[in-house]
Amino acid sequence: MVDTFKPQSLQEAVDVLSDKGAILFAGGTDLMVQRRRRGGLIPDFDRPVILIGHLKELKEISNSTREIRIGSCCTYTALLSHKAVPEILKTCVSQIASPGIRNRGTIGGNICNASPAGDTLPVLYALDASVILARDNKERVLPIEKFIKGPGTTVLEADELLTRIIIPHSSFNKFFYKKVGTRAYNALSKISFTGLALKKLRAVEDVRIAFGAVSPTVVRSKDIEAQIRGKDIDAIQKMIPEILSHYSKLIDPISDQRSNRRYRKTVSLNLLNSFLKNYML
């Protein structure tokens, strides 16, 4: 039976981690399902486990003039009740799983699980979020898109722990978030779309577009966004076919038990079209 540690501080967690190469256990809502065994047996953990979900240092949210910093072990419920958390992230989080899971599941767990269907990821990409990784006395900061490598894989080293997520403040006045699942509640995403824009008079001064669950990792193109940025809304309307065809080349969905390639691609482009035509106006 594997050893389980319940450290009393972040420092202690980091120490145990550098010693043991253990599995970090935050809310456990992914781990307990992935490692489930039938018949009431203890879930199948093959390496020592460190419980971190209770650590106060990882549950803090701090807000400054430049950015908001969210502790990796903040639960979804905690994010929903904090006033500094960006609205678009709250909209996304309120559609994750169900209340019982939102009381336990953490933002850090969602990021580190790195599932293509991880709902916070596209929103965090769109908001230019970064993550802070800590190990024995050292820290590194990475943009979220550099942290996620592929489906289920990240650049996290065995002795590293995700401590905080940094979201720089930005201002947008147009928001469109849409999660498409099999039913309204408690369903994993088939597709999710995140669109943000800052429109002043007729000009779109900033724009962010991200797709979740339709490629191995989140689809966001800073190049295409740059082509839209600064343009007049009428000019953008004329560019729509071209924009759709650019994204169509980037969206590369799979068919699985939740949906199929054609549906995912069609709906993704329809959502984008709807953002550009309706929500951005």
Added chain:
Amino acid sequence: MEINFILNGKGVKVKTHPLRRLLDVLREDFDLSGVKEGCGEGECGACAVLVDGELALSCITPVGSVEGTSVVTIEGYRETAKYRALEEAFSATGAVQCGFCTPGFIIAAESLLSKTPRPTPNEIREAISGNLCRCTGYSGIVEGIKRASERGEGLW
């Protein structure tokens, strides 16, 4: 490992592996069989309990993580006036057929009403969105929670 917590109002101690599911500890070590296992993976809510007043799914909660907390199962909740209001309402609105899902719905209802004593139908649906029922079609349950919230005036 020895794990201490409060279970239905009484301090308890269990010597067990901290990664054992709270569900199994409650059912096997404490004979609390009102906590049901439906899916075993967080999807159905049959195993719901309250941990420090918050809704939690005992099938994906390791017992080590409830150390020092207060856990309430349907057996503990049964002793309250709030439970009786929900029981009366659920039977009046036909919210129970086979009953397998009922403890989980009652716990989810308590978790809602403790924060929102007069919920709208949408808030009720949202609050029970992690609970599955194969029998009733949900309307009776939504009505039952609404009725309890109205008739149980002052309880929550």
